[in-house]
Amino acid sequence: MPHLNPYIHFNGNAEEAFTFYKSVFGGEFETVSRFKDFSNPEHPFPEHELNKIAHISLPIGNNSYLMGSDVPEMLGTVNEQENRSKISITAESKEEADKLYNGLSAGGAVEMPIADSPWGAYFGMFRDRYGIEWMVSFNEKH
Structure with a gap:
């Protein structure tokens, strides 16, 4: 795989x-x-x-x-405010999801606080202090 x-x-x-x-x-x-x-x-x-x-x-x-x-x-600059893609992390526990979310979002901009979502996952989104967009989730059913 x-x-x-x-x-x-x-x-x-x-x-x-x-x-x-x-x-x-x-x-x-x-x-x-x-x-x-x-x-x-x-x-x-x-x-x-x-x-x-x-x-x-x-x-x-x-x-x-x-x-x-x-x-x-010589190749130009990266648009740090782009909205083309996100890095998605699937945590192995709720505690790990909190650690990653809180650590990576420090100094960044929260788009969606980490919390239980309507689709059953524990989920949050943010843009870190370097302009990189992340999604962190944990789903005990997967």
Whole structure:
């Protein structure tokens, strides 16, 4: 069975964001690569971008990863207020759902407080302090 691994982009603060995510999920980064690691004389990165994140991955649970990078300025910027997608997390308990919801939403904007939903799940939605949208749920029937 395939595994889905969200890959999110940032405007120069990927390292800060992933340090925050690591504080909530725990674990250690599997990969941290910077633009300087991919330096090419034919296509050099500007000096001020060399320490930005080219790729970072954080293992989450079994066989899942949260991955991301900064977007080089030559490619434009990420719209941090977009509303195209959300990262959905299914917790294994109500306590874990609360921990993840409260941890990840700290400093962000709550869209739907975590609570029992009409469809039977314990569910909440928010945009974290980095503009990433999340859904956290727990359903004891699944």
